[in-house]
Structure formats: C-alpha cells, structure tokens
Amino acid sequence: xxxxxxxxxxxxxxxxxxxxxxxxxxxxxxxxxxxxxxxxxxxxxxxxxxxxxxxxxxxxxxxxxxxxxxxxxxxxxxxxxxxxxxxxxxxxxxxxxxxxxxxxxxxxxxxxxxxxxxxxxxxxxxxxxxxxxxxxxxxxxxxxxxxxxxxxxxxxxxxxxxxxxxxxxxxxxxxxxxxxxxxxxxxxxxxxxxxxxxxxxxxxxxxxxxxxxxxxxxxxxxxxxxxxxxxxxxxxxxxxxxxxxxxxxxxxxxxxxxxxxxxxxxxxxxxxxxxxxxxxxxxxxxxxxxxxxxxxxxxxxxxxxxxxxxxxxxxxxxxxxxxxxxxxxxxxxxxxxxxxxxxxxxxxxxxxxxxxxxxxxxxxxxxxxxxxxxxxxxxxxxxxxxxxxxxxxxxxxxxxxxxxxxxxxxxxxxxxxxxxxxxxxxxxxxxxxxxxxxxxxxxxxxxxxxxxxxxxxxxxxxxxxxxxxxxxxxxxxxxxxxxxxxxxxxxxxxxxxxxxxxxxxxxxxxxxxxxxxxxxxxxxxxxxxxxxxxxxxxxxxxxxxxxxxxxxxxxxxxxxxxxxxxxxxxxxxxxxxxxxxxxxxxxxxxxxxxxxxxxxxxxxx
Numbered sequence: 001x002x003x004x005x006x007x008x009x010x011x012x013x014x015x016x017x018x019x020x021x022x023x024x025x026x027x028x029x030x031x032x033x034x035x036x037x038x039x040x041x042x043x044x045x046x047x048x049x050x051x052x053x054x055x056x057x058x059x060x061x062x063x064x065x066x067x068x069x070x071x072x073x074x075x076x077x078x079x080x081x082x083x084x085x086x087x088x089x090x091x092x093x094x095x096x097x098x099x100x101x102x103x104x105x106x107x108x109x110x111x112x113x114x115x116x117x118x119x120x121x122x123x124x125x126x127x128x129x130x131x132x133x134x135x136x137x138x139x140x141x142x143x144x145x146x147x148x149x150x151x152x153x154x155x156x157x158x159x160x161x162x163x164x165x166x167x168x169x170x171x172x173x174x175x176x177x178x179x180x181x182x183x184x185x186x187x188x189x190x191x192x193x194x195x196x197x198x199x200x201x202x203x204x205x206x207x208x209x210x211x212x213x214x215x216x217x218x219x220x221x222x223x224x225x226x227x228x229x230x231x232x233x234x235x236x237x238x239x240x241x242x243x244x245x246x247x248x249x250x251x252x253x254x255x256x257x258x259x260x261x262x263x264x265x266x267x268x269x270x271x272x273x274x275x276x277x278x279x280x281x282x283x284x285x286x287x288x289x290x291x292x293x294x295x296x297x298x299x300x301x302x303x304x305x306x307x308x309x310x311x312x313x314x315x316x317x318x319x320x321x322x323x324x325x326x327x328x329x330x331x332x333x334x335x336x337x338x339x340x341x342x343x344x345x346x347x348x349x350x351x352x353x354x355x356x357x358x359x360x361x362x363x364x365x366x367x368x369x370x371x372x373x374x375x376x377x378x379x380x381x382x383x384x385x386x387x388x389x390x391x392x393x394x395x396x397x398x399x400x401x402x403x404x405x406x407x408x409x410x411x412x413x414x415x416x417x418x419x420x421x422x423x424x425x426x427x428x429x430x431x432x433x434x435x436x437x438x439x440x441x442x443x444x445x446x447x448x449x450x451x452x453x454x455x456x457x458x459x460x461x462x463x464x465x466x467x468x469x470x471x472x473x474x475x476x477x478x479x480x481x482x483x484x485x486x487x488x489x490x491x492x493x494x495x496x497x498x499x500x501x502x503x504x505x506x507x508x509x510x511x512x513x514x515x516x517x518x519x520x521x522x523x524x525x526x527x528x529x530x531x532x533x534x535x536x537x538x539x540x541x542x543x544x545x546x547x548x549x550x551x552x553x554x555x556x557x558x559x560x561x562x563x564x565x566x567x568x569x570x571x572x573x574x575x576x577x578x579x580x581x582x583x584x585x586x587x588x589x590x591x592x593x594x595x596x597x598x599x600x601x602x603x604x605x
Contacts, residue, residue, distance in 0.1 A: 036112055040129075043116040046109040047133060050140045053102030055095050055147045058319060058447040059327060060342045060428065062093060062538040067550040068348040069533070070574045071341050072420050084577035088587035088605045093538070095151045096589050099144040100167075106137045106144070107170040113137070124224035128232040135201030139241040139249065141168075142194035145187055146253045150539055153184050153262065154585025154602035161265035162600060163187030164588075180598040181588075184257070185267040191253045198246035204283065205242050208234040244283060245317045248450050251276040255458045258465070259543035261584050270465035271473065277459035278474040280316075284452065287478045289313065290486050294453055295530060296382050298446060299428050316452055321445035329435035331425045333385065333396050334409035334417045337436040342533065344384045344423040346553035346570055351528055352380040357493040357506040372555075372568055378492045379529055385424040387557050387566075392431050398422045399557030399566065412556060421554030421573050427533050454536075456483045457527045461520070469512070469519040480523065481513045487526055542585070548578035579604070 036043045064071040065082040073079065077092035118129035148164045155161050165179035166187060182190075208230045209215065215229050230236075254276045257268035281289070291297070294314030312318070332338025350360060355375045358365035368374060373386055385391055387398045396410050397403040398419055408414050412422050434441035464480035467473035485506070492499060494506030512518040524544065528537060541548055554573040559566050582604025593601045 037115045038117060040116055040118045043109070043112055044133070046105050046112070047137060047140075050102050050105040050109065050137065053098050053105065054140070054143065054449075055098060055102075056319060056447070056449045057535045058321060059330070060425065060533040060535065062535045063533050064342060065093075066537040066541060066548075067345060067552055067576070068528070068537050069345055069425075070343050070420050070552050070554075072339075072343060072417060073341055079574075082576050082578070083574065086578070086583065087590070088593070088601065089590035091587060091589065093151055093586060094589060095147045096164075096592065099148045100164075102144045103141055103167055104170060106141045107167060110134065110137050111170050119228075122223070122228065124219055124222045125228045125232065127222060128219055128224065128229065131201045132232055132237070135198045135243075135246075136241045138194040138201070139198035139246040142191045142198065142246065142249050142253070145191050145194070146249060146256070149184065149187055149191075149253070150256055150543075151586045152588055152602075153187070154587075156181075156600040157603045158600070161185070161262065162602075165599070166190055178596045178598045181600055184262060184265060188253060188257045188266055188268060192250055195246045195250035195253075198241070199243045202241070202243040202246065203233045204244050206233060206235055206237040206240065239318075239320075241317075244280070245450065247276075247283075248280050248316050248455060251280050251455060251458060252450075255462055256543060258462055260545045261543045270462045271467070274459055274462035274466050275474045277455055277462060278476040280455050281452075281459060282476055284313075286476055287482055287486060289452070290456065290483075290490075291452065292490055294451070295379065295487075295490055298448060298451075299430070300382075314452055315446070315448045316450040316455070317448070319447045319449055321447060323442040323444050325433045325435040325440060325442045327445065328429050328433040331429055332435060333391075333419070333424045334415060335394060335396070335403070335405075335407050336392055337434075339417045340410075340419055340424055342425040343419045343421040343554075344425060344532075345421055345573070346423075346555050347550065348528070348532060349380065349384060349386070349423065349555070351525055352377040353493065353508070355493065355495055355497060356502060357488060357508045359508065362508070369568060370566075375497045377529070381426075383425075383427040383529075383532055385426045387422065387555070389426075391426070396424065398424070398555075399559060401557075401559040401561075412554070419554075421552070422557060423555070425533060448534075451531075451534075453487070453530055456487070457523065457530065460484055460523050461527070464516060464519050464523060468516045469514075480519060481509075484519070484523060484526055485509060487530060491529075542583075545584050547580055548583060549576040549580060551575050 060069070061078060063069045064076065065078040071079055081092050113133055114130055117126070119125035145164070153161070153163050161184040162181040163184040164181055164187060166182040167179070168190070171177065209226065212220070212226050215224050215226070219229060251273070254268050254273035256262060257266035258270045258273040263269070291313040298312055298314050328338060330339050330341045333340050353359050354365045354367055355377060356365065360367035366375065373380070380386070381389070385396050387396070389396045395403045395405070398410055398412055400411055402408050403410065409418060411418060413420055430443050430445070432441065433443050460480040460483040463473060469481040470479050472479050488494065488506055488509060494509070495501055509522070512522045524540070527540065551572050552574040553570050556569045556571050557566055558569070582602070585602045587605035588599060588601050593599050
C-alpha cells in the first residue's frame with residue numbers, strides 16, 4: 001500500500017530535515033519530529049504535499065473515453081479502456097492511490113498543526129495561522145473523498161452502497177491497514193463535515209481588509225491587528241483553498257449523492273443538493289452574478305487581460321499554468337504543427353442545436369444535412385474546428401480534398417496526427433500560440449478547478465428534479481428555468497442567422513419549461529455543451545446511469561471536383577465496449593482487494 005511508503009518517507013524526511021544535523025548530529029541523533037514544531041516551513045510542507053495530490057485535470061483526458069470524442073493516439077490508456085480493457089487492475093480513471101496519499105498527508109498535518117510555532121511571538125498571529133491551515137486541510141480532505149466517491153463508490157454484492165475506508169487520523173507503522181469500506185452515506189457526511197469545518201475557519205476569499213474594524217471579533221479579542229490579519233488571510237494567500245471553495249465542494253458532493261446512481265442509499269435528496277448549490281450562488285448575487293461572457297472568456301486569447309488578471313467572474317477556483325504551448329502542440333491540426341489528439345465526435349456536434357434553439361432532429365429546425373454547420377448554435381464554432389473553419393489565418397479542411405494551400409494533412413485519417421472524426425478540438429486552446437520549435441510562441445494558460453457555470457448547472461439539475469422547472473424551492477429568487485434561459489441567451493440561441501431575436505424567442509426552451517422530464521433532458525444537454533472537454537462527461541453519464549457504450553460517430557466529407565459540391569456522410573468511428581450493467585460504478589483496485597480481506601469489491605468487477 002502506498003500509504004506505507006508515505007509513512008516511511010515521512011520518517012525519512014524527519015530524520016534528514018536538517019543539513020546541520022546531517023553533518024553535526026544532535027546529542028541523541030534523534031531530532032526527528034521536534035524539528036517540525038520549531039520550523040513552520042517544514043511543517044507546512046506536509047500540507048503542500050496534500051495540495052500536490054489534488055486530482056483536478058488540466059487537459060482534456062476522460063472525454064476521449066465517452067461519446068464526446070476519440071483520440072488518434074492509439075496507445076492512449078483511455079482509448080484502450082473505452083474499447084474493452086477496463087478492469088479493476090487496469091483502470092486509468094482510478095484516483096485511489098493519489099487521493100489516499102493526499103488524505104494521509106492531510107491527516108498527518110492535522111495531527112501536528114496546533115503544536116507548530118507558526119508565529120510564537122504573537123498569540124493572535126499564531127492562532128490565525130493555525131485556523132487557516134487547519135481549514136485548508138479540512139477542505140483538501142473533503143475534495144479527496146469526493147473524488148474517491150466519484151471514482152470508486154458503488155454497490156457490493158451484499159446490496160449496500162459503499163464508499164471508501166474513512167480515515168481521519170494518520171496511519172503509522174502500527175496501524176491496522178485492513179479497513180472496511182464505510183457506506184457511501186457515511187462518506188458523504190464526512191465530506192460535509194470537513195467542508196463545514198473549513199468554512200468555519202477560513203475567509204470566504206483571500207482579500208486584504210483596510211481597517212481594524214473589519215477584523216473578526218475572535219481575532220480582535222486576542223490582539224490581532226490589520227497588518228497581521230492581512231498577512232494570514234489577505235491576498236498573499238490567494239489561490240489557496242478558501243471558504244468559497246469548500247462551500248462549492250460541498251455542493252458538488254451533494255449533486256453526486258443526489259444523482260440517480262447513488263440517491264437510493266446516499267442520504268441526500270435533490271432538494272438538499274439544490275439548496276447547497278444555491279448557497280454558493282447567493283454569494284455572487286444569484287443570477288446577477290452570472291457572467292454574460294463566461295462561456296469562453298477564461299480560455300480565449302481574445303480576452304488576454306481577463307485570463308491574466310487574478311479575478312475572473314466565471315471562475316470560482318483555478319489552477320494557473322505557466323507560459324507554454326503544450327495543449328496547442330497536442331491538439332492543433334497537423335497543418336498548424338499539432339498532433340490533433342482530441343477529436344470531437346459527431347455525437348457531440350449533433351448535440352448542439354440550431355441558432356433558433358431547436359434540436360437538429362426537430363423537423364421545424366431548418367437543419368440541412370447538406371450544409372450541416374449553417375445557422376448552428378454559436379458554441380459549436382467556439383468549441384470545435386469543423387470542415388472549412390479558418391483558424392489562425394489557416395483554412396482547416398477535414399474533408400477528403402485539399403485546402404486552399406493544396407495541403408491535405410488535416411484531412412480525415414490522412415496521417416497519424418489527422419482527425420479520426422472529421423473534427424479538431426478548439427476549446428481550451430489559444431490561437432496566439434505557435435508550437436513549432438523554430439518559431440515557438442508560448443502563452444499563459446489557466447484551468448478552472450471549479451467554474452460558476454458548473455454550479456449554476458448543478459443547481460438547475462437538482463432544482464428541476466426537486467421542484468420542477470419554474471419553482472424557486474430554495475427561495476433564492478431564480479429557478480432551473482431561469483438558469484437555462486440565461487445560459488442559452490448567453491450562447492446566442494433564440495436568434496436568427498444574423499443574431500437578431502426571433503419573434504417566438506427560444507421556443508424550445510419554453511416548451512421544455514412546461515415539462516419536468518423535457519427540462520431534465522435539456523439541462524443535461526446544456527451541461528454537455530457548456531462543460532465539454534472539461535473531463536465532466538464520463539462522470540456525468542455514470543451518475544445519470546445513461547449508456548456508456550454509444551458508438552462514436554464522425555463525418556466523412558467528399559467533393560465532386562467538377563461541381564465542387566460537398567457530400568456529407570456520417571460514419572461509425574469507434575465502438576465503445578462498456579458493460580452498462582455494472583460499469584456506472586468504478587472498481588476498487590484489484591491489488592487492494594487481494595491484500596485486504598475487509599475491503600469489499602463493487603459487484604461485477
């Protein structure tokens with residue numbers, strides 16, 4: 001078990017923490033744990049190891065194992081998983097080791113934090129550091145358990161919905177590692193408790209205050225002053241886990257628990273999930289805080305200032321990436337010196353409605369299969385490069401004919417780095433990057449750990465399930481319908497081909513607003529579109545208990561060289577080989593089950 005390795009590593013770290021002691025040993029050659037209490041940087045390193053285990057992905061990965069995309073990387077673990085090799089001893093989406101390591105580091109830190117001399121000369125500063133660091137640790141532990149539940153929670157053969165073993169104290173060499181799995185409901189309650197503990201100790205966000213009057217009473221009473229408060233809780237701590245992150249994590253856990261795959265035994269209802277999501281959204285004024293350009297500001301190079309500034313109204317918590325060209329090198333089309341790795345599917349393209357808001361399957365939508373990209377939802381062009389797209393001043397032709405420079409590398413399956421579906425990824429990429437080594441241009445990238453749009457969609461999903469499309473059961477002044485209307489208006493739906501509002505508005509939305517089931521389907525489709533390529537779809541399909549094995553389709557385009565007429569043919573690209581009877585729940589790693597007799601496996605694995 002990797003936890004044992006952490007324990008050994010920690011012992012080693014304690015033994016060799018001081019260069020001075022290595023060459024001039026203490027009298028008993030046993031400095032060890034006492035050093036942590038004297039040297040705050042040393043102690044804080046444990047918490048930083050916890051941060052280092054955060055399971056957020058910064059590139060598109062799991063989407064290529066869903067009906068939203070495939071990859072041209074034939075050695076991809078996700079491709080192999082989706083085409084039949086997923087097993088308890090071959091699981092690319094496992095977070096078992098990483099998250100359990102993170103929990104061990106956090107638990108170690110929590111067991112030491114109050115003994116460390118963070119600021120021994122000032123009682124108030126010492127207490128503020130203890131509170132902040134404890135709050136961060138509680139929040140991190142909640143995140144680790146959330147991701148463990150998402151990836152490994154499930155029903156065992158005894159019919160009980162289990163989570164994972166619950167560990168709230170550090171393990172050591174004398175620990176009993178043969179721990180049973182707690183129930184899913186117990187794990188959810190631990191996540192909730194850790195989030196609550198974090199929120200009680202942390203500020204909503206890390207901001208400097210300007211007067212002593214703003215110092216919380218509990219710190220003012222023990223002598224805190226302005227500069228010390230700002231040192232601990234001010235902007236220098238920006239980017240660390242805050243109360244708003246803990247609050248959003250609690251909402252994410254609740255949505256997972258209230259989903260069809262888990263709700264029977266999770267102890268969480270859609271009503272509770274909706275209210276917890278609403279708590280997050282109330283902090284930004286509800287719909288008043290909805291970012292009208294938040295569907296693309298945070299990654300589009302046209303908004304360079306928005307990307308590089310600290311505050312962004314769309315992003316609740318983010319990870320900054322230093323200047324690089326990695327994502328563009330991986331995903332640009334070949335003619336732009338990329339590897340074209342993530343290939344959006346026809347399945348996803350078909351999920352984008354017409355600009356009017358009507359699905360392309362609606363006879364009244366005006367969809368023309370001979371001109372399939374005309375008058376479509378503007379988000380299609382924002383997220384996907386399709387045939388004829390001009391990108392970085394280059395014409396991208398995915399059909400089986402040359403572009404205007406007589407190049408064919410971007411053509412369907414032409415070379416190893418060409419698209420397999422007739423589409424290339426556009427979302428998350430900056431068009432002011434050049435991945436070519438001889439003319440390399442790198443740019444800063446950010447990746448949102450939590451977006452407000454995600455929380456708005458979570459609220460809409462849970463609120464619609466709890467009360468229906470137009471009932472404000474949480475008493476926050478907006479409904480599931482209001483959220484989806486704002487999202488679709490932001491996208492430009494309900495307009496004609498030149499962007500003018502249609503007389504009937506978004507007629508499809510209004511139709512769905514009268515039917516809870518239709519609204520649920522619409523919410524799921526909007527979530528699919530808004531969060532595409534952000535590693536959400538794989539987990540959403542499973543928690544909704546929807547089919548995982550939908551065959552991925554692509555678009556083959558040929559041209560009559562006499563008339564120049566294009567012919568569009570949808571074709572099968574990749575057959576998915578999932579077993580929907582049990583794979584909506586992920587496995588416990590096989591090696592762990594073989595080692596520990598008390599660790600029950602999820603049924604089917």
